Each structure stands twice: as C-alpha cells, then as structure tokens.
Amino acid sequence: MGVERRSGDLSGAQFVDADLRGARFARSDLSGVVMRGVQLDGADIDAPWLSEADSSLRVNGVEVAALVEAELDRRFPGRGQRRATDPDGLRAAWTAVERTWAGTLGRVAGMPRGTVEKSVDGEWSFAQTLRHLIMATDTWLGRAILGIEQPYHPIGQPNAEYESDGYDMTVFATTPPSYAQVLAVRADRLTMVRDFLATIGPSELDAERRNPWAPEYPETVRSCLHVILGEEWEHHRYAVRDLDALEARPGPPT
Numbered sequence: 001m002g003v004e005r006r007s008g009d010l011s012g013a014q015f016v017d018a019d020l021r022g023a024r025f026a027r028s029d030l031s032g033v034v035m036r037g038v039q040l041d042g043a044d045i046d047a048p049w050l051s052e053a054d055s056s057l058r059v060n061g062v063e064v065a066a067l068v069e070a071e072l073d074r075r076f077p078g079r080g081q082r083r084a085t086d087p088d089g090l091r092a093a094w095t096a097v098e099r100t101w102a103g104t105l106g107r108v109a110g111m112p113r114g115t116v117e118k119s120v121d122g123e124w125s126f127a128q129t130l131r132h133l134i135m136a137t138d139t140w141l142g143r144a145i146l147g148i149e150q151p152y153h154p155i156g157q158p159n160a161e162y163e164s165d166g167y168d169m170t171v172f173a174t175t176p177p178s179y180a181q182v183l184a185v186r187a188d189r190l191t192m193v194r195d196f197l198a199t200i201g202p203s204e205l206d207a208e209r210r211n212p213w214a215p216e217y218p219e220t221v222r223s224c225l226h227v228i229l230g231e232e233w234e235h236h237r238y239a240v241r242d243l244d245a246l247e248a249r250p251g252p253p254t
Helices: 065-075 087-109 126-145 179-199 202-206 221-248
Strands: 208-210 218-220
Touching: 087 179, 087 202, 087 221, 126 179, 126 208, 126 221, 202 221, 208 221, 218 221
Parallel strands: none
Antiparallel strands: 208 218
C-alpha cells in the first residue's frame, strides 16, 4: 500500500529501484534533483519558475528550459512581451493580456453552465483564478506601486498559505461571490492597470518600491508590473489547461 507524505524534509534522500508511478508532487522544491535511468513516459511537469532567466532543466543532456519558453510563447501570442521594459512595450504587453483573456472568457461563456465553478485535480476553478488575479492586481499595483495601505477587494482570492503566515484574512469574503460579481471586479482591475500604463513615463518605471510580501527586498515600478504580467500569463495557462481537461471529460449518458 502506498504511503502519502504531505510534508517533510527529504532533501538529500535517494530513491533506488523505487516505484513512484502516479506520485504527485505539489508545491515541492525539486531543484537540483538528479534522475538517472528513469522511466518518464507520461510524466507531467508544471514549473512556472522555469521562465526565470537563470532557470535550467536538462533532459538527456539537452537544456530544454529555453525550448519550453519558446513553445509557450508560440502557443500564447503576446506572452513573449511580458518582460517589456519601456512604456510603449508595457502598454502593448497589457493589450495582449486583455485580448487573450477576452477570448478565453468568450470560450467559457459557450461551455456548460457551472463550468466556471469546477475544479480539476484540486486546482482553483476558473472563477477562483479570476479572483486570484484581482488580488494580484491589488497587491502589486494597489499596494506595491500606488502605496495603498489596504487595497484589497473582498472578492480577491488569496493563496491558502497566507493564512498560516498570519496574513489578515478578514478582508476577504467568506461567501463565494457570484460569477457576475467576479467579472465586474475583474473588469475594473483590468481597467486600473490599463489606465496606469496609459500615462506612465520612462523615468517612473525606475522608481523604487518594496516587495509587498518581503519589504526587505527592493522592487521598482517596472519589476512590479512584470509580476502582474507574469501572474496574468501563468494563470491563463493554468485556466486553459483545466478548461481543456473539462472539455475532454465524457459527458452524461444520453
């Protein structure tokens, strides 16, 4: 019988002739892991931090991180603009984000009723993903860039670990909002970013800011905007992945 280990420090452990078929690693640090003579047929790796400049992933001696990034940029037109450094580039990057999400919202509107509330493999539903992006905008635009002490809309969806970190969860709603409410607040936050970018100048992008989760780490307006763009594209990828899975599920018998 398999044993489920929910947490624990296994750094430096060795697995020899181990059967890990079907194992699932969530929110786990696997950096520096070495695999030799392994069977990976059907393995599914989701590593959002692979897009960072110094990330590395080798398969059979081939560095594949850059190949993965290039393929994701191909699949999601506009994603490659997320690291734009000047005002015009950032405005174009945000236009691409809005255009992409508009298409996905249209897709969802044509799917069966209740799709937006369905979870795949315990991940956030589509509605929860939009709520998290509301919180991401409030955090990195409202709090980090604009310096609003309490920028959070109650509809925002925080990560579960924030509660264990002592974060004030009372600012968020305890009753899930309707999808229509989520769409309204989400549209407002998209407009907030668009309006901010409309008037920003080159020198303002270098203005110093503080990381809202770790104030000891310096940020700039530009780096905060890059976080917002990164959040948008990664969570869009998750959302599309799960919508594909929902559409692939067999329907009820007729």
